[in-house]
Amino acid sequence: xxxxxxxxxxxxxxxxxxxxxxxxxxxxxxxxxxxxxxxxxxxxxxxxxxxxxxxxxxxxxxxxxxxxxxxxxxxxxxxxxxxxxxxxxxxxxxxxxxxxxxxxxxxxxxxxxxxxxxxxxxxxxxxxxxxxxxxxxxxxxxxxxxxxxxxxxxxxxxxxxxxxxxxxxxxxxxxxxxxxxxxxxxxxxxxxxxxxxxxxxxxxxxxxxxxxxxxxxxxxxxxxxxxxxxxxxxxxxxxxxxxxxxxxxxxxxxxxxxxxxxxxxxxxxx
Amino acid sequence: xxxxxxxxxxxxxxxxxxxxxxxxxxxxxxxxxxxxxxxxxxxxxxxxxxxxxxxxxxxxxxxxxxxxxxxxxxxxxxxxxxxxxxxxxxxxxxxxxxxxxxxxxxxxxxxxxxxxxxxxxxxxxxxxxxxxxxxxxxxxxxxxxxxxxxxxxxxxxxxxxxxxxxxxxxxxxxxxxxxxxxxxxxxxxxxxxxxxxxxxxxxxxxxxxxxxxxxxxxxxxxxxxxxxxxxxxxxxxxxxxxxxxxxxxxxxxxxxxxxxxxxxxxxxx
Numbered sequence: 039x040x041x042x043x044x045x046x047x048x049x050x051x052x053x054x055x056x057x058x059x060x061x062x063x064x065x066x067x068x069x070x071x072x073x074x075x076x077x078x079x080x081x082x083x084x085x086x087x088x089x090x091x092x093x094x095x096x097x098x099x100x101x102x103x104x105x106x107x108x109x110x111x112x113x114x115x116x117x118x119x120x121x122x123x124x125x126x127x128x129x130x131x132x133x134x135x136x137x138x139x140x141x142x143x144x145x146x147x148x149x150x151x152x153x154x155x156x157x158x159x160x161x162x163x164x165x166x167x168x169x170x171x172x173x174x175x176x177x178x179x180x181x182x183x184x185x186x187x188x189x190x191x192x193x194x195x196x197x198x199x200x201x202x203x204x205x206x207x208x209x210x211x212x213x214x215x216x217x218x219x220x221x222x223x224x225x226x227x228x229x230x231x232x233x234x235x236x237x238x239x240x241x242x243x244x245x246x247x248x249x250x251x252x253x254x255x256x257x258x259x260x261x262x263x264x265x266x267x268x269x270x271x272x273x274x275x276x277x278x279x280x281x282x283x284x285x286x287x288x289x290x291x292x293x294x295x296x297x298x299x300x301x302x303x304x305x306x307x308x
Numbered sequence: 309x310x311x312x313x314x315x316x317x318x319x320x321x322x323x324x325x326x327x328x329x330x331x332x333x334x335x336x337x338x339x340x341x342x343x344x345x346x347x348x349x350x351x352x353x354x355x356x357x358x359x360x361x362x363x364x365x366x367x368x369x370x371x372x373x374x375x376x377x378x379x380x381x382x383x384x385x386x387x388x389x390x391x392x393x394x395x396x397x398x399x400x401x402x403x404x405x406x407x408x409x410x411x412x413x414x415x416x417x418x419x420x421x422x423x424x425x426x427x428x429x430x431x432x433x434x435x436x437x438x439x440x441x442x443x444x445x446x447x448x449x450x451x452x453x454x455x456x457x458x459x460x461x462x463x464x465x466x467x468x469x470x471x472x473x474x475x476x477x478x479x480x481x482x483x484x485x486x487x488x489x490x491x492x493x494x495x496x497x498x499x500x501x502x503x504x505x506x507x508x509x510x511x512x513x514x515x516x517x518x519x520x521x522x523x524x525x526x527x528x529x530x531x532x533x534x535x536x537x538x539x540x541x542x543x544x545x546x547x548x549x550x551x552x553x554x555x556x557x558x559x560x561x562x563x564x565x566x567x568x569x570x571x572x573x574x575x576x577x
Binding site: 183 | 360363385389393397399400401403404405406420465
């Protein structure tokens with residue numbers, strides 16, 4: 039092999055090794071931060087004011103986009119499923135399909151993705167700005183632990199508020215599906231809701247609440263990790279914000295697959 | 309701690325630190341109680357790193373950094389928290405918390421401690437804001453302050469817990485001469501009235517010499533800053549010059565201006 043090719047190959051291997059090491063190091067750092075955040079969340083002292091403020095920012099202020107997303111998703115779902123079910127003369131099953139799809143999959147995933155875009159990015163930007171303006175250093179110098187002060191309240195807010203938002207999104211989505219069923223598909227209101235009620239079983243609720251809690255944890259911890267790892271001034275804040283949305287969204291979708299697989303094993307569909 | 313009280317309050321011994329390039333190479337110096345050390349040097353010479361090492365925000369690759377006898381390079385977070393309680397730090401741009409008012413920023417450490425009643429904390433905060441000339445700014449947000457005001461609030465925040473050591477990171481960089489003098493007078497006031505030991509990192513020579521030659525004198529019931537002519541008999545302030553992570557010079561203001569070292573001549577010119 040010519041020496042120039044050998045040198046290029048060695049350089050490529052060297053760069054790949056460095057990238058893999060950096061990736062492993064990032065995963066290790068993320069896990070350490072997430073575990074410290076959970077530990078701080080579970081122990082005293084807790085900053086009640088900051089927890090309430092994060093719950094407001096993550097939950098209450100995300101309400102409008104979650105309601106809109108849920109409503110339109112439920113409506114589209116009803117239209118699309120009716121088109122498919124009509125081929126089998128199964129239009130009356132629209133309610134069942136909308137309900138199961140919303141509660142098991144679309145409600146949790148779409149809510150988490152919307153909140154990641156709105157709040158996860160905000161967390162990364164806020165903490166990133168605090169890093170570049172040395173406010174995180176100032177916190178440590180003044181005797182505070184940034185993980186307890188900043189990360190724990192955000193993770194707690196994610197764990198509590200994303201499931202609540204998901205329940206709202208599911209409800210609004212099913213309601214939207216009902217509107218389409220009545221006004222466009224000519225099904226009766228009572229029939230639609232009976233169909234919804236028959237479709238829902240306890241396993242759906244377990245799946246519909248376990249997933250959003252996990253997604254809430256992921257979006258908050260990824261937002262905090264990206265924010266606290268900001269380097270390179272204001273440009274770095276922008277990059278951290280983008281990374282938090284991309285990584286958070288991919289992790290939510292990937293974990294959705296694995297959680298679904300796991301939950302279906304635990305609670306098989308009859 | 310008895311031994312520590314008569315020895316240096318801060319001590320660096322052969323400290324080295326590298327990231328992608330060497331930052332500090334074998335730095336050693338002492339800060340005696342009640343004195344001021346002014347660290348000079350060009351950008352990237354390792355000045356701010358010295359302050360971060362004292363606070364335990366960075367750990368050296370080798371050597372020791374001790375604060376009142378505690379080796380911060382080998383201390384855990386709990387020990388570091390104790391050490392940090394003795395230190396007040398003024399960051400370059402103030403590093404005030406954006407979401408808190410000026411009063412809440414200054415009160416931060418005492419509020420977090422939770423040992424004092426809110427009314428007592430407020431009294432102390434107002435008194436401290438009066439000390440830095442910003443009593444009327446208690447309810448303002450940091451975004452409403454000028455650069456100089458932000459740094460004065462940062463001084464007030466650092467002083468409220470009555471630290472034994474003050475660290476200043478380029479406190480006058482980017483400020484106009486009049487505002488810079490306000491800040492340097494404040495640093496002198498802290499040094500002379502409270503007897504606090506301090507390390508100031510700067511590359512503003514004018515401000516560094518202002519601090520070395522200014523003293524607070526009592527005139528009637530007021531304390532006013534007065535500058536001494538000449539640099540021969542100045543006590544209590546020493547200069548440390550860094551160049552590419554090494555100590556290039558350590559001595560008094562007079563020794564600095566009379567040094568024959570080419571780098572120092574160039575730096576002072």
